[in-house]
Amino acid sequence: MDSLLAPHNFPGKLIVVEGIDGSGKSTQLQLAMRYLQAKGLPVFFTEWNSADLVKTVTKKGKKKMSLTPMTFSLLHATDFAHRLVHNILPPLKAGMIVLADRYIYTAFARDVIRGCQRDWVRGVYSFAPRPDRTFYFNVPIDVSVSRLVSGRSKLKDYEAGMDLALAPDLISSFKVFQGRILNEYANITAEYGLTEIDATQSIGEQQRIVRNFIDQTLEDYRIAPVQQAVEQ
Amino acid sequence: MATDTPTNSEFRYMGHAMPYLPREGCTGKLIVIEGTDGCGRSTQAVLLKEWLEVQGYAVIDTGWTRSKLVGKAITDAKEGHSLHRLTYCLMYATDLADRMEYQIIPALRSGFIVLADRYIYTLLARGVARDANKQWLRDLFSFAVQPDLVFYLQLGVEDLVPRVLEAGKMNYWESGLDMNWGDDLYDSFVAYQTELIQQFNGLSEEFGFHAVDARQEPRAIQRQLRRAVMGYLDSCHYSAPGAIPTER
Numbered sequence: 001m002d003s004l005l006a007p008h009n010f011p012g013k014l015i016v017v018e019g020i021d022g023s024g025k026s027t028q029l030q031l032a033m034r035y036l037q038a039k040g041l042p043v044f045f046t047e048w049n050s051a052d053l054v055k056t057v058t059k060k061g062k063k064k065m066s067l068t069p070m071t072f073s074l075l076h077a078t079d080f081a082h083r084l085v086h087n088i089l090p091p092l093k094a095g096m097i098v099l100a101d102r103y104i105y106t107a108f109a110r111d112v113i114r115g116c117q118r119d120w121v122r123g124v125y126s127f128a129p130r131p132d133r134t135f136y137f138n139v140p141i142d143v144s145v146s147r148l149v150s151g152r153s154k155l156k157d158y159e160a161g162m163d164l165a166l167a168p169d170l171i172s173s174f175k176v177f178q179g180r181i182l183n184e185y186a187n188i189t190a191e192y193g194l195t196e197i198d199a200t201q202s203i204g205e206q207q208r209i210v211r212n213f214i215d216q217t218l219e220d221y222r223i224a225p226v227q228q229a230v231e232q
Numbered sequence: 233m234a235t236d237t238p239t240n241s242e243f244r245y246m247g248h249a250m251p252y253l254p255r256e257g258c259t260g261k262l263i264v265i266e267g268t269d270g271c272g273r274s275t276q277a278v279l280l281k282e283w284l285e286v287q288g289y290a291v292i293d294t295g296w297t298r299s300k301l302v303g304k305a306i307t308d309a310k311e312g313h314s315l316h317r318l319t320y321c322l323m324y325a326t327d328l329a330d331r332m333e334y335q336i337i338p339a340l341r342s343g344f345i346v347l348a349d350r351y352i353y354t355l356l357a358r359g360v361a362r363d364a365n366k367q368w369l370r371d372l373f374s375f376a377v378q379p380d381l382v383f384y385l386q387l388g389v390e391d392l393v394p395r396v397l398e399a400g401k402m403n404y405w406e407s408g409l410d411m412n413w414g415d416d417l418y419d420s421f422v423a424y425q426t427e428l429i430q431q432f433n434g435l436s437e438e439f440g441f442h443a444v445d446a447r448q449e450p451r452a453i454q455r456q457l458r459r460a461v462m463g464y465l466d467s468c469h470y471s472a473p474g475a476i477p478t479e480r
Contacts, residue, residue: 053319057305068333070250070375071301081318101236115252123248123371127318 008129011095011224012215013138014088017104018185019137021159022144022179024206028137029101032214036097042223043093047101051082056126062158069114072158076107077124080145084128092129104128105136107191109184113177114164133217134208136189139199141179145171243340246352247374260340261350261460261470262377264351267385268428269406270395271446276385277349279454280461289465292339295349299330306464307453311406317362320410322354325372334447336377352376353439357431362411363425380462383457388431389426390448396421 015032017025017165029045058075067075091098108231109226111121131208132179148155155170157163161177162170189196197206243258262362265280267273281291297303306323309315315323339346352373359369387395404410407417408424436443444456465471 016362020235053309054305054323061301066334068329068331069252070329071326074322074329075302078303078322078326081316081322085316085318113252114328117251120248120371120374123368123374126320126368126371127365138311 006130007132008092010089010092010129011070011222012092013133013221014092014100014129014131015097015214015217016100016105016131016134017137018102018105018134018194019139019199020141020144020181020185022147023137023139024147024203025137025199026101026133027203028135028197028206028210029099031176031203032210035207035211036214041218042094042096044087044096044098045084045101046087046098048069048076048080048103048106051079051086054081055081060195065163067158067163069111069116072114073107073111073116073121076111080104080107080125081127089129097218097221100131103131103134105134105185105188105194108188112184113161113180115154132194133213134194135213136183136185136194136198137183137206138189138196141175141182143200144178145175147218167230243337244378245374246376247371250333250375252258253333254341255337258337258340259343259470260346261465261468262336262340262346262348262379264353264379264382265385265457266347266350266353266382266432266441267446268387268392268425268432269401270392270399271385272450273385274349275450276383276457277347277452279450280457281347283403283454283458284347284461289345290343292335292346293346293347293349294335296324296329296354297327299327300334301330302326315410317359317364320362321355321359321364321369323371328352328355328373328376332375334376340377348379351379351382353382353432353435353441357428360431361408361427366438380468381461382439382441382459384432384436384443385446385453386436386443387429387446389422389429392425392429393422396425397417 018027019025028045033043033045054075058067058079061071061075086102088098107125108118108121112118114150127145149171157170160174162173164173164177164205166176167173188194197209233285242255243262249255265273265277277293281293284291289346297306302323306327309319329424335346336346355373356366356369360366396406402421406424407421408427409417411420411424413420413423435441442460444453446453
């Protein structure tokens with residue numbers, strides 16, 4: 001079984017970004033993708049969006065507020081497994097550079113805050129291959145909130161942990177919930193040796209650092225023709 | 233699995249707890265009937281439930297894919313043959329977690345007898361037959377409440393095959409065709425069921441199932457189940473409000 005504890009043996013590379021909402025991780029991954037594409041490297045982008053397999057179930061459960069910490073966790077794990085089998089393993093085996101917006105660490109942080117046991121969650125995801133590099137974009141809550149509120153979208157109930165009844169309104173609940181997630185991410189960063197990026201820096205400065213690390217990660221990477229991957 | 237040490241009136245988990253759930257005041261009992269396809273499990277469960285209710289015990293029955301949350305989604309996904317072994321096991325785990333929190337644990341805390349037609353052992357067997365990692369499966373399902381009594385309706389593959397054929401149930405999933413062992417339905421079915429039986433026999437030894445020879449007449453099997461259930465309920469002083477004398 002693939003294990004988080006050992007490097008994977010696929011010819012491709014797996015590069016992951018993690019961080020709370022509003023940390024700027026998706027922006028950074030997008031810029032990193034442009035960088036790699038401009039170099040002529042084969043890149044495959046994937047994000048943790050619900051696959052069709054569980055999308056309707058998750059939607060229904062969220063709407064009725066009937067999801068419990070355990071079913072919330074297991075539905076996301078099912079979704080992740082589906083994404084792994086369909087969108088991550090094939091390009092990795094084909095020797096591509098897979099860029100993943102959120103990976104298992106998101107679940108490690110979120111599910112434990114919701115009340116699942118730390119060991120259990122790690123066990124559930126133990127089938128996932130270890131990334132070659134995981135960036136953790138660390139940002140204080142206030143910065144992330146001001147980015148989110150001024151920016152794109154409305155906060156969603158489950159993102160703000162409204163199901164946990166931490167605070168009466170969306171913004172204060174978001175702050176409490178994401179604050180706990182930050183603490184959990186700090187533990188995870190130490191436990192799994194994630195590459196921490198200070199996400200209060202300018203976008204350009206962060207990207208310079210990210211590209212440096214990516215260059216290091218790709219030092220032993222060779223573009224493998226698909227045929228080679230097939231033979232292995 | 234991790235050890236779990238509750239006090240007397242609390243239920244036990246197989247391993248990892250759901251820490252946010254209260255577990256005190258658990259006065260019910262969890263009785264499981266396991267066995268492969270075609271062993272007569274569901275018939276026995278129905279008869280046992282009726283009999284227990286006549287005795288005055290409140291019983292709820294449960295079984296796989298009966299959760300409100302994902303029961304239908306599993307059926308649909310199996311329809312489309314779109315399940316990988318990982319998603320297969322994870323969806324079943326979701327189904328169990330939903331039933332555990334909304335049905336099984338509340339019933340146990342209200343003093344019901346919960347009668348489960350199949351339990352985690354079926355998924356441990358099916359998962360291993362699908363080449364999922366054994367330790368991973370056990371960790372995954374370790375949030376299950378530990379049953380008080382597990383019956384195993386034991387059948388050899390030579391007795392099972394004609395029964396399932398007769399019932400017209402030799403379908404895609406019960407033949408393990410998702411594992412691509414071959415395109416012959418019958419060969420695949422026999423290989424898959426043989427593997428499942430082997431897994432069940434191993435689990436039976438490990439977890440101390442109460443094995444019952446499922447080649448017997450249904451009435452004889454039922455008598456054995458009733459005797460064992462009565463013996464167990466007596467031994468833990470779990471009595472029905474007004475037991476009516478019936479055939480044992």
